[in-house]
Amino acid sequence: MLVIEASDLLKRFGKVQALSGLNLHLNEGVIGLVGPNGSGKTTTIGILLGLLRPDRGKAGVLGFDCWRESFEVRKRVGVLHEKPVYPGGFTGRRYLEHVAEFYGIENSEEKVSSLLIDVGLSEAADRNIGTYSAGMVQRIGLAQALIGEPELVILDEPTANLDPIGRVEFLERIKKLHREQGMSFLISTHILTELETVCDQVAIINQGVVKEQGKIEKLVKKHPATEYVAIVSDPELLGGEIKKASFAKHVRTETGGKVIVETDDQQRFQDEVVRIVRKRNLQLVAMGPQYGVLGAVYRKVMEEKENA
């Protein structure tokens, strides 16, 4: 079922062309929105929320027109904006209680308390937001995005400012909410390795147009990785052995025990690494595409478009 639909979106800010005919057709699920800085991700989010009006084209969320029926969209969508600002004079708890009122939630105390525990802010709940660290602001941002039990949650750079454990917890929470409550997510981020752990679909944007979109597994098949990495106890030895094999176009070693292999044959790479590791009695730490599954797709899409 489609949750986001946009066709031929065009948006200009003065001389800057932010979107140049963007088309998006995304189904329920956890969706990644990726692209380089200034590619149009935040503008797209602004249009989806009815905060920006497209100069041309139409956008719809959950069956509602994003500009004409933006109120209906906002009732069903929770948002965590990039670098969010919340009133510093409110405590985290008070702020969430107010937001709950906007969503028509009566007697929100219990819900707010449980949400504060969920996002790891229960101890700081009665402190003013003005005293929060950047990571804590991000957590209160997630809580306010979830409080209305939305059908779709839009997260713009959600893990920015979160510590490593906070990031993992955050991603786990998204998985859980999608699995247990059926919430859909649109996550805009640059951190592709995080995205591939939670997303089932992705849209790659560059220069205001969607370069590629769809299920990750389909995109991986369409744009297979060409660089793989194996981390082993003796990279020089492994690298030397792989060079002797005919499948690798290029082999190099890097610090951290990495052997980088350029090849179109992923299966052969894996088989050879396993064979050499066993034969030479090496210790294999990790093995996979050099830039992660999604990173490889992203690079290929970007390179293809640049070459075209």
Add this chain to the structure above:
Amino acid sequence: MHRKAVKTAGRLSRLVHWELEKTFTVPMLAIVIAAALYDFVTASYGAGSSPTAPQSLANVLDKFARGWAFNLSVEAVSSFMFSVFIFAALTSISLSRDISSGYMRVLLSYPIRRAKLFMSRVLVLLLVPFLIFMCTLMFVGALVFPSLFLRISVLDIGYIAAVIFVQMFLIFAVSFSASLYIRQPVMSFLASVVTLISLEQTSNHLPVPYNYLLPTEGTFVLMDYRFYRFQYGPTDIFMPLIGMLIVPIIIMIINFFYFTRRFQT
């Protein structure tokens, strides 16, 4: 695509409550109260004149009370520039800062009707400071000159309130526009001040009765009509009172349509 029905709370009072809690922090309150105290102190200084012939105490008090009410309205008019700085700053800081910091973007992402958000801002940034200002003036008046205060007629207080309100409304309307279009606190404050001073200067050079449309000429007419009535007829009251309200009302109608239909952030 699916369309499910979802309920939300749409009460303006909740939004006003939210805006009040956010905007009226101690420094903001202190500024409005200080402005009212300034008017009170300057108005009280030299209120009433020494009687030229022996009079009863009641007459002296009556005269003094009327003089004090007159002085309050004179002060309200004379301190137009002072009010410009205070109330333009209040509006610019609150609205422009919200837009430039990205907080307005957060707020507009919640299920809140833009028209209600607009109304809540008007109530919180115009009516609430006006009420605080008037209440402070009256409270301090009753506290410092209780016997005098009781002798002021309700109509005199109404005139003082009207004079203060029409000024504040114009200041608010101009600063609201500047904040909405410029979206930068310092620049929108400066633009408001320059615009209001220009309007003030322009009104001095406009022919009668067009000069009544803007403070301070219009408020002087209102005040003189109430306290002296020596040079204006009953119909003259409409031009300054309605006129001075029409200018900010037109500005606010334009702001309303811009904010609800075209505003993007």
